[in-house]
Amino acid sequence: MNEIMTFPLEEETKKDILRDLGVENIPQEKQEEILSGIGELLLKEIFLATIDRLSKEQQDEYEELLSKEVSPEEVENFLKNAIPDYEMVVATVTKDLMEDLKKDAGENISEEMKNLEE
Numbered sequence: 835m836n837e838i839m840t841f842p843l844e845e846e847t848k849k850d851i852l853r854d855l856g857v858e859n860i861p862q863e864k865q866e867e868i869l870s871g872i873g874e875l876l877l878k879e880i881f882l883a884t885i886d887r888l889s890k891e892q893q894d895e896y897e898e899l900l901s902k903e904v905s906p907e908e909v910e911n912f913l914k915n916a917i918p919d920y921e922m923v924v925a926t927v928t929k930d931l932m933e934d935l936k937k938d939a940g941e942n943i944s945e946e947m948k949n950l951e952e
Contacts, residue, residue, distance in 0.1 A: 841876040841906060843869060847928075854932060855939050872935070877906065879927045884913055884920070892916045 843851070848869055852858040857868060888896060899912055914920045 841873045841880060841910075843873055843876075851932065854936055872931070876928060876931055879931055880913075880924055883923050883927050884917055887917050887923075 849858070851869065851872060852865055855868070857865060885893065885896075896909075896912060896916075899909060917923065
């Protein structure tokens with residue numbers, strides 16, 4: 835299984851992300867690419883935000899879990915059980931990532947508009 839692991843996104847969250855980025859009307863294939871990339875970014879950000887909250891024993895267990903190439907849902911279940919405020923961490927990381935992505939998207943659009951005006 836050499837597939838890139840991404841954070842599992844709920845359908846409503848996917849719609850919100852696409853709407854927030856202003857890409858809800860682009861072809862489905864491109865939307866899926868964007869969502870996959872965001873899911874991968876989100877997984878990395880959540881990892882960074884949660885790894886220090888795990889004990890050494892939990893970190894070892896987490897590493898072992900990842901070495902077995904389990905599903906993202908299994909990883910999430912492990913983290914939910916290991917970190918009492920996991921849902922809050924995910925919500926904060928997701929919010930921060932989306933704000934950064936919207937800011938970057940806005941800057942890219944502004945730059946494109948400047949290039950068109952020249």
